[in-house]
Amino acid sequence: MTTNRVANLLRKRESPQRPIFLELFFDLVYVFALTRIVDELVLDYTRGRVAETLTTSLSENGETLLLFLAIWWIWTQTAWMTSRFDPLQPAIQFVVLATMFGSLLLAVAISGALSETGLLFASTYVAIQVGRTLFFVLTMPGHDLRRINMLALVWFGASAVPWLGGAFAPELTRNLLWLLALAIDYLGGTLGWPVPWLGRSQVSPWAVAGEYLAERYWLLIIVALGETILTAGTAFLHGPIVAERTLALVLSFVTTVLLWRIYFYRAGQILGEAIAASADPGRLGRPAELSHLLMALGIVANSAGSELVLIDPSGHAKPAWVAAMLGGPALYLAGRSVFEHVAFARVSRPRPIGILVLAAIAPVMVGLPPLGVAAAAAAVLLGVAVSDTIRAHGRPLEQASPPR
Structure with a gap:
């Protein structure tokens, strides 16, 4: 991709600093995702013995919280992406819409994510994070954002192991592995994706x-x-x-x-x-x-x-x-x-x-x-x-x- 085409993908500083209709459209899938999370919480509070004891309910809530945090991180990463890339560009629109469809699959998989749909949930999450990060690595030659996405790709690759491994594990092991995967993802983003000998991202999206x-x-x-x-x-x-x-x-x-x-x-x-x-x-x-x-x-x-x-x-x-x-x-x-x-x-x-x-x-x-x-x-x-x-x-x- 030429330098001009790379530059065209970036959000211009003089551009209006407001979300466009595509991003509002993207958010619609999160109405459904949050509804599925709420449905799971209500089930946690109403099914049999779980509803009777606070300790058991909190344990069930913790499992639902894991799923919420995964969906939240997808949304956060998408917001970070569109803060730096121009969502009016067709290539960026494709990434946003692909992420939207992936988020829909995540929401569909929520109710059985800790049992029969665990592989769908984990593989979709990994595909979103690794896939779009790899997209920017391949389409941003010579740009500093390519290096940042390479750093992020290392972290998402590391978290993919417990995500996918947990999908095949028993419930308790799955919870622990997915908790580890989320910790890797959140820690990486918070620290700027540091990788030994390769450095870290020095610029926050908020800046x-x-x-x-x-x-x-x-x-x-x-x-x-x-x-x-x-x-x-x-x-x-x-x-x-x-x-x-x-x-x-x-x-x-x-x-x-x-x-x-x-x-x-x-x-x-x-x-x-x-x-x-x-x-x-x-x-x-x-x-x-x-x-x-x-x-x-x-x-x-x-x-x-x-x-x-x-x-x-x-x-x-x-x-x-x-x-x-x-x-x-x-x-x-x-x-x-x-x-x-x-x-x-x-x-x-x-x-x-x-x-x-x-x-x-x-x-x-x-x-x-x-x-x-x-x-x-x-x-x-x-x-x-x-x-x-x-x-x-x-x-x-x-x-x-x-x-x-």
Whole structure:
């Protein structure tokens, strides 16, 4: 490939730093993927003995978390890719669409990934990561991004061994091997793909396209919140339309609105500005990614909790159910606290207070009607949102002030 053709593949600095329709289209498959993750969580909480004990449920949740982290890493790597390459170019569009189809296969394989569809899940994951990285190695001769992709290829090649080996192993061994594979992938990306004698990537994607990545992440939060509405609406249709279930649907919607409000007011609106104002955007990008991972996990857990309430709104909340219904919002507030520190170099007191309140009331909620637990979670989130509104009333909009 000539130098001009290589240059054409790259995102230009003068190009608009916003996702295009292709990337929004790509995100649609993650609505389905997150729905499959939520379905697995609900199964973890409702099947036989698993639903009765918190320890067993957490073990089952850990297996589902492995699958979520794999899908999250695919999305993250795709966002990094489109932050550096021009998605208007046909070659890049091909890679994005191929990744989208692979992500669809991953989502399809989720329900049996720890049993009969394990090989499909692992081989698809490896094919996506190794395949697109190899594509850029072959199409970027003489460019520094070729070297970076060669480094990444070494790491993805290393993680492919436990990924594929785990697909043929018994369940416990599979979990351990896949945990090792994920650790390799996440560690490699975090450290810049270091390889002895070959060096490492010195430039963070956040330093290159921080404004663009900020918008990609908040779009993903919108996708996750949209999945919650989809799950709640679908669950509501699968049962009788009675007062308790209608109230459960209302609470699910109100909680989703509160999560949206807490995210976007105000740090969610100015992450790009905070990254641009930072002296070291790459360093600031890491906690920004972590914060969105925690918030996405919180939204997924909350979505599972909402479905549990719709299944049995007036029954008795088991410890594992309470963990989902209160732990999801708590995890979300924890991620939002990290996010706020990225944008303003501080954390507002209502967020840690909200986490403490959710933790404090959890033991009391066990055995109560799930509808009451959901109402308690919504009340705590409402308190956080109202505190934000009161604090901002009559003041000018706060500007980004990232950590120095």
